[in-house]
Amino acid sequence: MHDAGRMPNAIPANLDEARLATLVERFYDKVHIDPLLGPVFNPRVDDWDAHKVLMTSFWTTVALHTGHYRGNPLGKHQPLPIGVQHFQRWLALWRETAGEVLDVESAALMIGYAERIGYGMRVGMGLTQHLRGRESGIPVRARQPPADRTPAAPGANG
Numbered sequence: 379m380h381d382a383g384r385m386p387n388a389i390p391a392n393l394d395e396a397r398l399a400t401l402v403e404r405f406y407d408k409v410h411i412d413p414l415l416g417p418v419f420n421p422r423v424d425d426w427d428a429h430k431v432l433m434t435s436f437w438t439t440v441a442l443h444t445g446h447y448r449g450n451p452l453g454k455h456q457p458l459p460i461g462v463q464h465f466q467r468w469l470a471l472w473r474e475t476a477g478e479v480l481d482v483e484s485a486a487l488m489i490g491y492a493e494r495i496g497y498g499m500r501v502g503m504g505l506t507q508h509l510r511g512r513e514s515g516i517p518v519r520a521r522q523p524p525a526d527r528t529p530a531a532p533g534a535n536g
């Protein structure tokens with residue numbers, strides 16, 4: 379019953395649609411010129427203003443519960459030629475921009491949402507290799523190998 383007491387996150391006092399629109403605006407301005415992400419987005423997004431409006435509606439639906447966004451993000455990403463490194467870069471830019479645009483509490487909330495949604499997408503796309511620790515959005519409980527496993531003898535397996 380892990381989810382028994384789970385409540386939707388409270389909306390921070392300073393977080394509103396205008397702040398999220400600014401976050402989206404600055405974030406996609408970086409994505410647009412990013413050497414790794416730009417080449418994935420630029421052939422597919424010909425109207426960046428429309429994309430920003432769509433993404434603002436997505437994030438206000440996630441964070442402010444506006445319900446304006448209707449779509450299938452996983453279905454949109456599944457055909458993309460992307461791997462783990464794209465998600466890592468996407469999240470790095472998101473963290474950076476959230477820190478620039480939002481207060482600390484709102485930034486932490488928006489970063490947490492993106493980490494969890496990104497994790498879900500990676501699972502849905504079969505891109506779970508190299509997931510570890512905070513980067514996965516899942517807290518790490520045990521990093522040590524099981525106690526009953528002794529290290530292989532040196533040279534045993536080359």
Ligand code: HEM
Binds near residue numbers: 418436460468496499
């Ligand atoms: C946490 C990570 C991510 C989130 C939350 C996210 C979210 C979204 C959402 C909501 C859309 C709109 C889907 C729709 O049309 O309804 C979208 C579109 C798109 N995303 Fe992502 N995304 C993430 C990561 C990535 C990454 C890593 C890439 C690849 C570099 C990417 C590339 C794209 C592209 C190219 C589109 C436009 C697709 C199209 O309209 O054909 N996204 N994303």
